[in-house]
Amino acid sequence: MFTTKNLSPNQLSAFTALILSIPIGLGFYIVRPDVVISVSAFLITFAGSYFLIRFVLQWFIYRKIKLIYKFIYQTKASKKEEMYYKYILPQKSIDEVREDVEQWAEQQRKEIAVLKTNEAYRKEFLQNLAHEFKTPIFAIQGYVDTLLNGALENTEIATRFLENTSKNVVRMVNLASDLDEISRLESGEQPLYKENFIIQDMIREVYESLSIKSSQRNIKCTIKKGCEAPIAVFADKEKIRQVIINLVANAIKYGKKDGHIVASVYKTDEKHALIEISDDGIGIGEEHLPRIFERFYRTDRGRSRDVGGTGLGLAICKHIIEAHNHVMHVRSKLDIGTTLGFTLDIKKE
Known part of the structure; x- marks a missing residue:
């Protein structure tokens, strides 16, 4: 069954021009039954209508569509893309353009979902990182404050507190070292031998x-x-x-x-x-x-x-x-x- 759903702009222009030209050609034939005049009127109307409608579609509607495509890709068009916009895009049907936009929208939806997930992981990572550093830092601060407030005079307590402080310093050093190693592994800065x-x-x-x-x-x-x-x-x-x-x-x-x-x-x-x-x-x-x-x-x-x-x-x-x-x-x-x-x-x- 014939349908205009997937017609390109050129095909739509020709179809619309044909619909306009047939009644005009028949009208001329009814008024003056001369085949040559009727066919000439049909051809002139068809050609004029076709180019006018095609002009309107390409220069008004598809100029807007081209802007939409440029917005979608958000880049300055290269020569290859300009060729695409000039010659290939006008040959696409409205449904094909709609499918392109829907694909772009779906891709954007997936990217947004990934970004939201990554943002949640990032927040959780920063919270965990803060906690991992905060625990030994607060412990070290507590030991140092106690020592400064008089515990240094008790050799046994001072030794135990300094040992605990050393353990927490080692924990922080290990943490920083592990984070640095992960960063280098992720960036590929650590070659494999x-x-x-x-x-x-x-x-x-x-x-x-x-x-x-x-x-x-x-x-x-x-x-x-x-x-x-x-x-x-x-x-x-x-x-x-x-x-x-x-x-x-x-x-x-x-x-x-x-x-x-x-x-x-x-x-x-x-x-x-x-x-x-x-x-x-x-x-x-x-x-x-x-x-x-x-x-x-x-x-x-x-x-x-x-x-x-x-x-x-x-x-x-x-x-x-x-x-x-x-x-x-x-x-x-x-x-x-x-x-x-x-x-x-x-x-x-």
């Missing part, structure tokens, strides 16, 4: 370096049976060491006393290896899992500031793994335990 190494050897080294902490809670750290066969990966060794240290340290903090930490290493295919660190601790609520890699995000049920740390460890891990073009994942259930893992490239020949 990839090399081949056996991932199980690194896991054993990390276990050894954290053995004092694990022994204090009587937590046994092992590599899963069947995963002992050496697997060589190609990655930045020191950065991956940092990731594994963070994961194992978290497992020690939040794992249950007299518990077990297990590392698993698998070849997922000929190009990739999967590394996972599992604990049998307090676990993480399902509602928290999507956000645990955010800066300063801490869940409840014991994952609080009381256990120490800056709250940036998992965020740093995430950025390091993403810098290797891989992703981190988490599986967890309350009171059963947590598994954090990532993939890496297999050894390059």
Whole structure:
């Protein structure tokens, strides 16, 4: 069925001119039954009407539409865009222009939604950052004020307060260092120095370096049976060491006393290896899992500031793994335990 819905300006001009020309041509034929005169009147009316209507559409309506397009893209038109506005845009139907505007509006809606989400995260991040710095600063201020008000005369109290002040200073230094590292990872300022190494050897080294902490809670750290066969990966060794240290340290903090930490290493295919660190601790609520890699995000049920740390460890891990073009994942259930893992490239020949 014929419809004028999707006609271009030129087609609409021709259709409107045809509607005007036919009655005029018939009128001339009725008044004076001369085919030549009637056809001439039809052609002259059609041509004149077509160019007049086309002029009105292109120079008035499409000039306004062109301004709308320029407003949408908010840039000074290049030569290519000017060609588009001059030759291609006038060939579009009104419906096609409407679809373009609707697509732009939908894109703007999505961008606004993302900006609102980012703004909410930004506010939360700034609140968390202020809290993280405020806690040690207020503690240091309290210790210093007490010392200045006479506690210096008591050697035992002065020593204890200075030790606590030193701990809070270290916490602030670690926080600033972690923030700086995340900033450099995000900006790509930290290059990766990839090399081949056996991932199980690194896991054993990390276990050894954290053995004092694990022994204090009587937590046994092992590599899963069947995963002992050496697997060589190609990655930045020191950065991956940092990731594994963070994961194992978290497992020690939040794992249950007299518990077990297990590392698993698998070849997922000929190009990739999967590394996972599992604990049998307090676990993480399902509602928290999507956000645990955010800066300063801490869940409840014991994952609080009381256990120490800056709250940036998992965020740093995430950025390091993403810098290797891989992703981190988490599986967890309350009171059963947590598994954090990532993939890496297999050894390059």
